[in-house]
Amino acid sequence: MYAISLGEDGAETSPLEPWQAEEFLAHIDRGREFIGQHNGLPDVVKDLESSRAFLRTYAERAAADTGRIQGIRRDGTLVGAVVLRRFDVGQGVAEVGCWLEPAAVGKGLVTRAARALIDWAVEERGIHRVEWWVSPENGPSIAVARRLGMSKDGVLRESHLYRGERHDEEIWSVLAPRWRADKRPG
Template sequence: MFAISLGEDGAEMRPLEPWRAEEFLAHMDRGREFVGQYIVLPDFVTDLESCRSFLHSYAEKVAADAGRIYGIWTGGKLVGGVLFRTMDVEQGTAEAGCWLEPSAVGQGLVTRAARVIIDWAVEERGIHRVEWQVSAANEASIAVARRLGMAKDGVLRESYLYRGTRHDMEVWSVLAPEWRAAKQASYNG
């Protein structure tokens, strides 16, 4: 099994596979209320069976080259993750997402992990456009999109019905030429 270092603090990213369902459930239980503020994930992974099923669905996406999911670990503990919820290699598009439990907030973990998966998607899989869809109220996730060099494409007004309330969703994106130019600028700067 492989792990990708996310920096000198010992944080790392690994594939989040079905055999990690117990660890995933414990992680989700620690952060369920916090993670569930803006995304539906904690509502679907509530017990070992649903965690295993969710992770298995991503294993199937990996096999079909239609998505990916990675966990973020600090100090040997699963604290969050990043994913490509959708990935269409033929069309050159992917939608990235993330989550963190409260103990991991403010360390730049999602930004670092998202950079790794976006770079992989652009450089290895030929993805041209990576989207980031986020609740307009989720300031932390919007800040990640900005740090990733994404542009705000627009707002889908009241498009997301979540826990009985309609939410505005912002769509952010980065195109492959923009990603490469920003990466080159950081090497030269």
């Protein structure tokens, strides 16, 4: 397994695999309520078997080249993840998602991990459009989209059924030419 450093603060990102299901479940348990504010993952990952099944789904997506999951670690502890929820090389479109447990918030970890994942998708895989779908109430996630140079494309009104209620979803995106231009030094 490989890891990519996210800076000098002991942060890194690396693939999550089914054999890490116990560690993944412990991470979700630490952040279950916090993560569940805007993300349905805690409703899916409830025990060791569902944790393993979730990671297996992403292992299958990685093998089929249709998605990926990268853990975010700080000082060796799993504290969050970034995912390519949708990854369509033929169409050149990907959707990035993320979450963190509360102890890891406010350290720039999601921004740095998402930047590494988007850079790989654009530069190595030829993705042209990277999307970020977010609840309008999730200010920190919208701030990440802005830091990544994304523009708000629009709002899908009441498009997302979550815990029995309909919610709006904002779609943000960055296109490969803008991504590359933003990376160029001064």
